[in-house]
Amino acid sequence: MKRWTLIGMLLVLLINTGCWDRKEINDIGLVMGTGLDLEDNGNIKATLQIAVPAPSSQVAGGTTGTEKFFLISAVGKNGIDFNQKIQQKMSRTLFFSHRSIILVGEDLARKGLNDILDMFNRNPRNRLKTYILVVKGKKAGDMLHFEYPYELAPSEALKEMELLWGAGTVVTLRDFLIASASEGTYPTTGVLEPTLYRRSGKKGEDKMFRINGTAVFKSGKLIDFLNNAETHQLLWFKDNKRTDKITVDMPGGKGNVGFIITSSKYKINTDAKRNPLKFHVDLKANGNLFENNSSLDVTDPGNLEIVKKVIENRVKQDMEAFLSKIQTRYKTDIVGFGQQLQRDNPKKWRTVEKQWDQYFAAAEVSVSVNINISNTGAIGPPLHLKDKEIVK
Structure with a gap:
């Protein structure tokens, strides 16, 4: 009798084990990058860059267009506020584990980052290896609109630029948090600024961006920029x-x-x-x-x-x-x-x-x-x- 009881318990365990909290790929929206800007009323505007599924007649929910990503925004008092508002606009669950870039507008950086950093390290879905940069002289959300010729999305281009060029300016959330909490030193980040490029066979110039300089922080606030030589x-x-x-x-x-x-x-x-x-x-x-x-x-x-x-x-x-x-x-x-x-x-x-x-x-x-x-x-x-x- 005990033998059959044990076998029954094992069968129950087998039936109930597995990835009970898993999310299917068709149920999630992959967040590739985030832009954070300060609004005039003191609230924060968050802009998320979300990957568009590859077009396919076999996959429900796919797109027949050529879009590689789309942007969606909301304004809130903190991270849980604006993320909830963005989620209400989404047909899929926001998924942050693949996010590679966080951009912070200059105005918000000067006001201070202490009120928003907690949202990135408390949620286990957020990766501490995500790069963080300050956008100089422009809104962070606007930079996510710029298309980049070589990569699928601006966030991917920024990640590759950080790895390729930004050797000294490469700062992840983890680096920034450690430097902020350390005695005897202050944190820095890379700086992103707009620039222009000319596309072959097209009149005029298109908007692009470049990593140029370093943002210096003190007590959680941006105090100034180092130029490229510095x-x-x-x-x-x-x-x-x-x-x-x-x-x-x-x-x-x-x-x-x-x-x-x-x-x-x-x-x-x-x-x-x-x-x-x-x-x-x-x-x-x-x-x-x-x-x-x-x-x-x-x-x-x-x-x-x-x-x-x-x-x-x-x-x-x-x-x-x-x-x-x-x-x-x-x-x-x-x-x-x-x-x-x-x-x-x-x-x-x-x-x-x-x-x-x-x-x-x-x-x-x-x-x-x-x-x-x-x-x-x-x-x-x-x-x-x-x-x-x-x-x-």
């Missing part, structure tokens, strides 16, 4: 300087050279014995000379040393200008000086952490640079120069 200095501290390119002018207007970094590292040394605090930034990089538009024969060790010094001086000057800006203008440590001080001297950190912005702004920072040129290419001087024009 962003390249930030890359040193993000361990993403590899493949970055540096172009420098030679002294006396004698052309320019191009250098590509193959590996880099940095070190921040702290001196907390007295006030103001002192920091020294040591930058090292290996790389190759990929362009020589000067008259120097770089196979000559003396000329190669000249090029090396010019590159080092340029990097040093740019880094000093970048650090001075975030110290004196922003008073915002996005590099991690505070974190390094916390590791090196926890006791000193405890005395300055509550006023770290002021201590950081007043700190003395020095920079040293060591560049190693591993490869100068297959030729020395440019081939188009005459022998008498070449400096050996």
Whole structure:
């Protein structure tokens, strides 16, 4: 009797197991990207970019048109409010697990993101690996309207652009949340801005977008933007300087050279014995000379040393200008000086952490640079120069 009872229990378990909460593909609307903008009344407008099913006469609900995505919007006080309003317009359940991009309009970013971040990390359907960018000078929802020639949807193009170009500016929700909650540093994101391109066989120009610069946050609010050149200095501290390119002018207007970094590292040394605090930034990089538009024969060790010094001086000057800006203008440590001080001297950190912005702004920072040129290419001087024009 016990045997048959056990068999019956097993049969019941088998019948009732399985993906009880699964969603069929025909029942869900795949959200590819989200744009968030601040309305005049303080509410938030959310624009979702949703994939359109591939056309097929065999699949019910498919489209016979050529649309790859459609946009749907709603205004609400918070995430649950506007998502509920959008869901009321949908014939399928909103599905956020495949979302790759979250765009935040500049106005909303300046007001602050603290009131909306919780909606992204509390719901397990939201991926913390989703990229987050700030849209400069335009509504985030408008950017999702722009078609991109190479990809199915703007959100897919942005994801690929982040992976391809945005090495230092790539910031996921996870990265942003960790930096926001960390002591001694502040978060940053990549910046998206509109641009134009000309389509073959068509008059006029079409709208497009590009990733350009870095958005700097403090206490959850956007305070300002770093330009492209300043962003390249930030890359040193993000361990993403590899493949970055540096172009420098030679002294006396004698052309320019191009250098590509193959590996880099940095070190921040702290001196907390007295006030103001002192920091020294040591930058090292290996790389190759990929362009020589000067008259120097770089196979000559003396000329190669000249090029090396010019590159080092340029990097040093740019880094000093970048650090001075975030110290004196922003008073915002996005590099991690505070974190390094916390590791090196926890006791000193405890005395300055509550006023770290002021201590950081007043700190003395020095920079040293060591560049190693591993490869100068297959030729020395440019081939188009005459022998008498070449400096050996």
